[in-house]
Structures are given as structure tokens and as C-alpha cells.
Amino acid sequence: MAFQVLGIGSSLRNNASSTASLSTALDFAKKYGAETRLLDLRQTRLPLYDPVENKSSPDIQKAQDDVLWADALILSTPDYHGSMSGAMKNFLDYFWAEFAGKTFGYICSSHEKGLTAMDQMRTVVRQCYGWSMPYGVSVRDSDDFTDGKITQKLESRLDMLARDLVVYGNILRQQFVKDLGDSSNTFASRYRK
Secondary structure, eight states: OOOOOEEEOOSSSTTHHHHHHHHHHHHHHHTTTEEEEEEETTTTTTOOOOOSSOOOOOOHHHHHHHHHHOOOEEEEEOOOOOOOOOHHHHHTTTOOOOOTEEEEEEEEEEESSSHHHHHHHHHHHHHHOEEESOOOOOEHHHHHHHHTOHHHHHHHHHHHHHHHHHHHHHHHHHHHHHTTTSSSSGGGGGOOO
């Protein structure tokens, strides 16, 4: 079975550079043997998360199915005031146990470097017992796009992220799944059914 990578695009803008970069990263992940899906939060609209009212909708079900399907995820966001988009934060609020044992990559479109936005996403993922790539890809429109097309320099960074996510994510995921079936006291033991 192919390694499965889900990309989460959280910009609500048309032709967003963060979503275009994510699509390119997913294309590179395919090159490394992964099966991919894109969950574009511009098209799949999740209602504001309410822990008391557990509403069900086709969009919530689609997001949940995609997250459960994934072995690894790439979170992509614009940088809004040094943080992730509200759509991304809302998406992350819906899940926690589903992230355990999965590896995450990060893309942030920013006039700065997007470091605080990526760090905040990493913090959420860590709290949900997911693994994070030790670096993210920062995207700056003026440096990384020419006439609306991704530059070779950005392509190179996205290629590296996709390759590393598939290779290292696959190793971590295989071990996590193996540990689910083991009786040893492991990180995965708390997720045994």
C-alpha cells in the first residue's frame, strides 16, 4: 500500500500562493511514491468548532475521512499577524487522536519567514502526539513566484520537503503501526484499541 499524504490548504483567497505551493509539494510527494489528496478549506468549509455541539455535515465527514486516510499531512497557511489562518486553527481544533503517530510538514506564505505561524502549528501537532519535520517551507510571493508561476528555487525547497516527509514519515508511521500491535510499553500503546 502506498504511503498516503494529505495536504491541508487553509487560505480562503483565490490563487493563494500557499495553496499553489502545497499542490506542488503534493505533486513531488507522488514522484516519491506517495498517494496524495488535497483538502482545500476554501472548498470544504468546516463550521466553527464547538466541542459541546458535535454537528455533522458532509464537509466535516470529508475532512475526517481524509485525516483518517492519511499517513502524513502537510499543513499550509498564510501568515496572518504572525499566526496561522483561522481556517487552519479551526481545522486543527476538530482533530487530536487522529494525528498521533503521523508526520507533519509545514508551508507558510509570509512577508516575513512565517516562523511563528509554523511554530504554532507544530505546537498543536506536538500536543496531539504527531511528529513534525524539523523545518518548514516559507513562501514569499515577490521572491518565489514570477508571472504567477513558482520559481525553481521554491520548487527545490518543496521537492525536499516532499521527499523528506515521504521517507521519514513512512519510517515513523510503520513503527507506530507496528507498536500498536505490540504489548510493549511504547508511545503508541496509549492508542491501542
